[in-house]
Amino acid sequence: MPTHVPPHAPTPAPPPPARRLRFLLPLALLLVWLVLGGALGPFAGRLGEVSTNDGAAFLPRSAESTRVAQLEKDFRAESTLPVVLVWEADSGQVDEALRAGAGQALAAAAQVPGTVGQPSPLLPSEDGKALEAVVQLRADLGPDTKEAVAEIRDLAGQVPGATAGVAGPAAVQADLSGAFAGIDGLLLGVALGVVLLILLLVYRAVLLPLLVILGAVFALAAACAIVYALAQHGVVRVDGQVQGLLSILVIGAATDYGLLLSARFREELAAGKDRYAAARTALHRSVEPIAASGLTVGLGLLVLLLSDLTNNRALGPVGAIGIACAVLSALTFLPAALALCGRAAFWPARPSTDGKGGSHRVWQRIAELVGRRPRALWVGSVAVLAALAACSPLLDARGVPQSELFTTAQPSVAAQRLLSAHFPGGSGNPAVIVARADRADAVAAAAAPVPGVAAVRPYTGGAPTAPPVVVDGLVRLDATLADPADSDAALATVARLRTAVHAVDGADALVGGYSAQQADTRATARHDRTLIMPVVLLCILVVLVLLLRSVLAPVLLAATVALSYLATLGVSALVFPHVFGFSATDPSVPLYGFVFLVALGVDYNIFLMTRVREETAALGTRAGVLRGLTATGGVITSAGVVLAATFAALGVIPLAFLAQIAFIVAFGVLLDTLLVRSLLVPALVHDLGGRVWWPARAAD
DSSP states (O other), rough: OOOOOOTOOOOOOOOHHHHHHHHHHHHHHHHHHHHHHHHHHGGOGGGGGGBBBOOGGOTTTSSSSHHHHHGEEEEEEEEOOEEEEEEEEETTTTOOOOOOOOOHHHHTTTTTTEESOOOOOOOOOOOOSEEEEEEEEEEEEETTHHHHHHHHHHHHHHHEEEEEEEESSHHHHHHHHHHHHHTTHHHHHHHHHHHHHHHHHHHSSHHHHHHHHHHHHHHHHHHHHHHHHHHHTTSSSHHHHOOOOOOOHHHHHHHHHHHHHHHHHHHHHHHOOOOOHHHHHHHHHHHHHHHHHHHHHHHHHHGGGOSHHHHHHHHHHHHHHHHHHEEEHHHHHHHHHHHHHHGGGGTSSSOOOOSSSSSOOOHHHHHHHHHHHHHHHHHHHHHHHHHTTTTGGOOSSEEEEESSSSOOHHHHHHHHHHHHHHSOOOOOOEEEEEEEEHHHHHHHHHHTTSSSSEEEOOOOOOOOTTTOOOTTTEEEEEEEESSSSSHHHHHHHHHHHHHHHHHHOOOOOOESSSHHHHHHHHHHHHHHHHHHHHHHHHHHHHHHHHHHTTSHHHHHHHHHHHHHHHHHHHHHHHHIIIOOOOSOHHHHHHHHHHHHHHHHHHHHHHHHHEEEEEEEHHOOHHHHHHHHHHHHHHHHHHHHHHHHHHHHHGGSSSSSHHHHHHHHHHHHHHHHHIIIIIIIHHHHHHHHHHGTTSSSOOOO
16 A cells, blocks of 8 residues: 655655765865856956947948048048147136147147147137147057046146146047946946845845855856957957946846745745755756746847947847856856755745745735736736836937036036037037048038038148148048037037038048937937847747747736836936936937846746746646745845846946936836736736636636
């Protein structure tokens, strides 16, 4: 007669050889990760060595400004970045003493290491209150640009009787270098510190948060080493933004995966299993949702390869590498560490042995509410999200002006304001026209009367009295714009200028320069959003269909996260101008926000719905969704809070782009975690019952 075995009876002790094997395998995995972490860890601080922040290099080769940038190189012995020096007279009018002092400072600035060619002559403003001059720096200085600009600022500031400033592309690049200087240490330290604090408060354990953080650090080290090697060989491109987003993505994803697996491990310990059996079962039950989650985020990032902007394409494979390393760490390092630590991982708390798996009263009550009034909950949730989403068209994604590029005061921004107060806004940063030399006069005549163009001059190589430089039958004309080079007015002027010079027969004229690059970036970003967003949704749908063996459920899940994304944009459209003071967003912000929020939002639905499907097999769909919500509510909410806090850490880097991404993702993740996944999805699934698994059938 068969002996009855209680469902939660302890697993019989294995024979000694099997016991040793169960100990040696996790120990070996742990040692492998420790060795890899020690060897690869330094690469996390070396990505700056292979980073580039050349704005023109990120545009497609077909863009008109990119073609001009290539032709422009032929007019110089080497590519340069202009440094615009401006002096405003404290007395109200420029006198001979000020002119002499500025001339001496200009001559000294031209001798700073990294400068090339002759400086421009001192130009007085029309109001007689300021002087302007331009010095050229080599474009390939890299990190030395910051030091060269700092030395020029110091020299300019030594002129008595004047308020000095240094503006132009080189000054902006130097300030960007300063902003990104903390991205290796400060950002990583803040992100890890915030995550550790939250985990300590949530789990009230000492060792588990450290294990989860250590797994995230190992994943980041591996990802940075791979990206460094690929960037060094020109396979991928890295800039400061991509570098920062990689760190946040890896830390956030690895922590989320670690929380999911450790929660399941705790459930198995509570069911009475020993540490090895609990780790094995937790890994078996978690591998599918973690792998599916990594696949959705990875595919969403890889779709960025369809972008025409090189920095978007760079984030695709770089981010996917980071997610893959996070998945690998969560499925190898953490199970091994938990198997070796057992219940000690949760010290001083102790997992219960009553078989309830740590279900929380709050989530039991939420599940009861969902069971009582499912239709009212999901209809009300959709109404709230739809009302917020209605504000999304108000979000202005035309681009951040230079005055708002940084979230803290920067010398280049103050200098640009000083320059614009006395000179045409585009001084020192002209629109560049390249045309056939035999049609140069006709092109200049067409460009000069364009509204917004202050002056048109042929490029003479720096000598005012020299003839125009002609290269391969082409001539370069510099059109000084009346408005700041990054303003909407300047970009509108570029559009009118292109129309005017393109109309000159036989000139083959092209318009480039900084303003043209900004205009081309905006147009390309609009094209990218139209192409990439539908493809990301399609990829996520395919993964969900394969995971859930259903068609209706994936469509509903994708629709909920898309609605949550639009609601987040609506809130951002209200918060950015009225709370943070941003007049507009970077053109890539809506696309990045979509990729992160939709892919990461689906993650939490994957964690929930895989558990619901598991419970449905025994309880039916309606009871299964309530049991799944109760079992996963705490861990998924904790994961959402951790991920939101991780992205919020981007705010320590004083750049508007990263601050905007930080708010959109942090708010969107919390909205998705607390409303969409906690109420909307469970209530919708409960209301539909077994029909949610269509075309498959499930009991209600």
